[in-house]
Amino acid sequence: GESVGLHLPTLSVQEGDNSIINCAYSNSASDYFIWYKQESGKGPQFIIDIRSNMDKRQGQRVTVLLNKTVKHLSLQIAATQPGDSAVYFCAEKSGGSYIPTFGRGTSLIVHP
Amino acid sequence: DAGVIQSPRHEVTEMGQEVTLRCKPISGHDYLFWYRQTMMRGLELLIYFNNNVPIDDSGMPEDRFSAKMPNASFSTLKIQPSEPRDSAVYFCASSPRDTEAFFGQGTRLTVV
Numbered sequence: 376g377e378s379v380g381l382h383l384p385t386l387s388v389q390e391g392d393n394s395i396i397n398c399a400y401s402n403s404a405s406d407y408f409i410w411y412k413q414e415s416g417k418g419p420q421f422i423i424d425i426r427s428n429m430d431k432r433q434g435q436r437v438t439v440l441l442n443k444t445v446k447h448l449s450l451q452i453a454a455t456q457p458g459d460s461a462v463y464f465c466a467e468k469s470g471g472s473y474i475p476t477f478g479r480g481t482s483l484i485v486h487p
Numbered sequence: 488d489a490g491v492i493q494s495p496r497h498e499v500t501e502m503g504q505e506v507t508l509r510c511k512p513i514s515g516h517d518y519l520f521w522y523r524q525t526m527m528r529g530l531e532l533l534i535y536f537n538n539n540v541p542i543d544d545s546g547m548p549e550d551r552f553s554a555k556m557p558n559a560s561f562s563t564l565k566i567q568p569s570e571p572r573d574s575a576v577y578f579c580a581s582s583p584r585d586t587e588a589f590f591g592q593g594t595r596l597t598v599v
Contacts, residue, residue, distance in 0.1 A: 409587045418491075418578050418590030419530075464530070466588075474520070474543070475580075475588050477530040 387484045394452040396481045398465035401446060405467040409475060410439060410450045413462045422450070422463075452483075460485045491591035493579050499597045505567040508594045510579030511560055520588060521554055521564050522578040530578070536562065569598045 388394050400408075406427040411419035425432045425439045425448075432439050438451040448465050462482050466475040492511040500506050512519045521533040534544040539556045547554070551570070556562040566573055576595050582588040 407585070411590075416592075418580075418593050421587045421589070424587055468585075474532060474535060475582075476532075479529040 384479070385482045385484065387486065388455050390455060390457060390485055390487050392455055394450075394455045394459070394483060394485075396450045396452075396463050396483065398448040398450075398478055399446060400448060400465070400467050402467060402469055402476075403446065404469040406470050407468040408439070408441060408448050409466045409468075410437075410448075411464045411466060411477075412459075413464065413480070415461075419464055455483075455485050457485045457487055459483060491579055491581055491589055493577075493591035493594050495594060496592060497595045497597075499599065500569055502570055502598055503568045504598075505565065506569045506573075506596060506598075508564040508577050508579075508596070510562045510564070510591060512562065512579070512581030513589055514560065515583070516581035516589075517584055518582045518588070519556060519562050520580045520582075521562070522580065524576045524578060524593070533564070566596075569596075571598045574598050 409424045410422040412422050413419040423434045423437050423439050425441050430441055436453045440449045450463060452459055460483055462480040464477050464480045466477045468475055491513055494509045498506060517538055519536045523531045523533055531546055533546045534554045535542055536556045539559055552566055554564045574597050576593045578590050578593045580588040580590045
């Protein structure tokens with residue numbers, strides 16, 4: 376079946392650097408995408424979302440980019456901080472479904 | 488709103504025993520999801536409800552698993568009898584119709 380997957384299981388960066396976490400999706404009908412952050416011992420928390428009629432959306436220190444041509448999603452974190460260390464998941468929904476489908480996650484490790 | 492509330496946070500039980508996990512979704516959310524998270528499989532959708540009605544339980548691994556939602560403010564996931572391979576973190580999430588899902592803190596289940 377169609378699925379959402381992540382390219383890099385682990386990403387290590389230095390504090391202050393910018394981080395980029397990538398996600399590939401295969402369902403061409405997906406029209407809503409979400410990034411979640413999961414800290415140890417906690418449930419996934421919403422970071423930012425983007426709908427398919429947009430290419431880019433910015434939040435506080437985070438930017439999500441959507442490339443529908445190649446079915447690729449990325450999360451950019453500016454000036455990464457130790458508190459950003461977590462597992463990041465992308466999830467997608469299609470118009471015909473209200474079920475968020477999750478990728479396997481990328482572990483971001485920020486070194487002080 | 489206190490968010491999605493799950494109980495208990497931790498559960499240790501012996502193989503063969505019945506386990507009941509509980510969830511209180513965010514008021515007003517139409518959808519409720521039960522997920523299981525393991526290192527091997529990531530986040531797996533077990534079942535979801537729309538307006539208290541089970542819509543898709545194809546993710547429920549076996550007949551030992553059952554879920555109910557007797558009203559809009561309460562859902563249970565039951566495992567009877569439990570087995571060691573059921574050990575995982577179980578998340579409940581709720582969402583409005585067309586936005587992100589909000590997750591609870593999860594129940595860490597250990598079956599010995």
